Amino acid sequence: MSTAVVIEAPGEHRLTEHTPREPGAGEALVRVHAVGICGSDREVYQGNRPEGYVRYPLTPGHEWSGTVEAVGAGVPASLTGRKVVGEGFRNCQVCDRCHAGETTLCTAGYEETGFTQPGAMATTLTLPARLLHVLPDEADLTAAALLEPAACIAAAALKANAKPGERVAVVGTGTLGMFAIQFLKAVSPAELLVVGTRGDREALSRQYGATDFRTKDQLLPDDIDVVIETAGSADAARTSAALLRRGGRLVLTGIPAAGADGLDPTDLVVRQLEVHTVFGAPPDAWAHTVRVFGAGLLDPLPLVTHELPLAEFPEAIELVGSGDPKVGKVLLRP
Numbered sequence: 001m002s003t004a005v006v007i008e009a010p011g012e013h014r015l016t017e018h019t020p021r022e023p024g025a026g027e028a029l030v031r032v033h034a035v036g037i038c039g040s041d042r043e044v045y046q047g048n049r050p051e052g053y054v055r056y057p058l059t060p061g062h063e064w065s066g067t068v069e070a071v072g073a074g075v076p077a078s079l080t081g082r083k084v085v086g087e088g089f090r091n092c093q094v095c096d097r098c099h100a101g102e103t104t105l106c107t108a109g110y111e112e113t114g115f116t117q118p119g120a121m122a123t124t125l126t127l128p129a130r131l132l133h134v135l136p137d138e139a140d141l142t143a144a145a146l147l148e149p150a151a152c153i154a155a156a157a158l159k160a161n162a163k164p165g166e167r168v169a170v171v172g173t174g175t176l177g178m179f180a181i182q183f184l185k186a187v188s189p190a191e192l193l194v195v196g197t198r199g200d201r202e203a204l205s206r207q208y209g210a211t212d213f214r215t216k217d218q219l220l221p222d223d224i225d226v227v228i229e230t231a232g233s234a235d236a237a238r239t240s241a242a243l244l245r246r247g248g249r250l251v252l253t254g255i256p257a258a259g260a261d262g263l264d265p266t267d268l269v270v271r272q273l274e275v276h277t278v279f280g281a282p283p284d285a286w287a288h289t290v291r292v293f294g295a296g297l298l299d300p301l302p303l304v305t306h307e308l309p310l311a312e313f314p315e316a317i318e319l320v321g322s323g324d325p326k327v328g329k330v331l332l333r334p
Contacts, residue, residue, distance in 0.1 A: 003334070004122030005313045008057045010047025015311055020124040023072035028079060028129040030086070034145035034307070034331045035120040036063030037320050038175075044115065045317050054115050061119030061332075062088045062112065065144035068132070075129040083135040085147045086127060087286055088113045093130075104155075104280035112280075121310060123334045133290045142307070144293070145331055146300035150179045151281035151289040153230070156251040157183035158285060159276040162226045169193040169224045170210075171240045172231030173201035175303055175329055176253060178208055180228040185209030186297045195220065195239060196231075200325055204302060224248060234260035241273060249274045306330045 004018035023029045041060050043049040064086070068079050091098050092108035113119050113127060135144055153176050162168050168189040170180040173196030184192055185208065193212045194205040202213040214220060216239055225248055229240040232254025240250055241263050250273055268275060281289075292298050305328035308316050316330050 002123040003310055004059050005061075005310060006057050006059055007045055010056075011045065013045065013313060015313070018122045018124070020069075021126040023070055023075070023126050023129075025073040026075060026128055026130065027072040027126055028068050028075055028084075028132060029070040030066040030084060030125045030127070030132075031069045032061075032064055032066045032120045032123060032125055032334045033141040034065055034333055035061040036145050036148070037316050037330045037332065038063060038149065039320065041114070042317055042321050049115070053110060053112075058115070059118045059120075059122050060114045061121035061125075062114030063145060063148040064120035064125065065135075065141040065147070066120070066125065067141070069124070071129060079129065079132070079134070083137065083139050083141055083144070084132045085135065085144055085286075085290070086113070086125075086133065087131040087151075087281065087283065088115075088148065089280055089282075090117055090128070090131075101282055101284060103282045121313065121332060121334070133286050135290060136294045139294070140301065142304065142331065143300040146175070146303060146329060147289050147293060147298075148281070149175050150293070150298060150300065151286045152176065152253060152278060153179040153183055153228070154289040154292070155281045155285035156180065156228050156253050156276075156278045158288060159278065160184075160226045160228055160249055160251045162187045162189060164188040165190050166225040167191045167193075167223070168226045169195060169228075169240075169243050171195045171227060171229045171236050171243070172254065173198055173205060174230065176230035177201075178204060178303055179298070179300075180230055181205060181208040181210055182298050183292065184226075184228065186292060193221070193224065193243075195243070198325060207302070208299070227251070228253065230254055232256060234262065237263055241267065241275075244271070244273055246271045247273070249276070251276045251278060253278045255279075300329075303329045304331055308332055310334045
């Protein structure tokens with residue numbers, strides 16, 4: 001039987017029979033191979049997602065990979081049978097921000113797969129074909145299920161615009177941090193420092209290309225050219241800014257709790273720091289991610305520690321929030 005997870009309301013879910021929705025004009029039907037769980041999925045389940053950024057009842061799942069089974073009118077038939085991943089933001093395509101390619105800033109209102117639209121914690125997913133990115137035929141779909149968080153970091157890497165020979169750093173050693181290391185390594189930096197709170201992440205950081213690893217309580221430099229922050233705390237943001245040389249570039253990707261103390265504006269101005277932020281991934285970041293993944297420069301598989309059947313959704317959610325250092329990326333397999 002085809003199945004899907006449905007969160008009826010915060011803390012309430014059920015496993016239900018799933019009937020694939022035939023693709024309409026401009027749409028594609030994808031057979032889901034794997035779907036990742038992140039902190040925002042846990043927020044949806046617990047009811048901590050900000051109002052307007054979730055719509056119950058809901059099938060969650062915004063990190064996924066799969067194979068196209070059918071397409072609707074106006075979609076090239078050659079897409080059928082291809083391995084794909086897909087953008088989450090359901091942008092309007094007609095506002096000024098969408099026309100500028102800044103689809104995550106769409107002014108028509110927030111709509112996203114797995115939050116306000118049906119997600120991939122189901123046997124199949126039907127969505128606009130324009131959101132799909134085709135993978136190489138030989139792509140590992142289990143690894144590809146992690147390309148959504150990778151795309152968010154690709155957006156940060158593109159904004160950081162690190163150049164060969166620059167000194168770069170990543171603050172945060174979770175999934176996003178590990179992807180940031182790989183994207184920065186790909187531009188051939190002179191040095192690549194990783195700063196985290198867990199010393200046990202040093203080996204994987206160095207495997208991905210870090211040339212130095214330090215915990216935040218160790219002596220840190222203050223002359224880095226580019227820093228990508230992935231930890232999602234106000235403290236991590238301040239640590240990131242302190243790493244930079246005058247005129248350095250900082251990209252913040254984490255979302256601290258509401259009301260957190262921010263960066264010192266005087267410090268930002270006096271040191272002429274260039275600060276960018278990222279929320280989600282626009283099409284160019286997705287294209288960059290798929291290109292880098294296809295070139296073998298992204299290796300998501302070492303981040304996956306658990307693969308569970310869809311029926312074990314509650315256990316997967318508990319794993320994600322357990323704080324156990326042995327738990328990395330958790331995937332569900334419909």
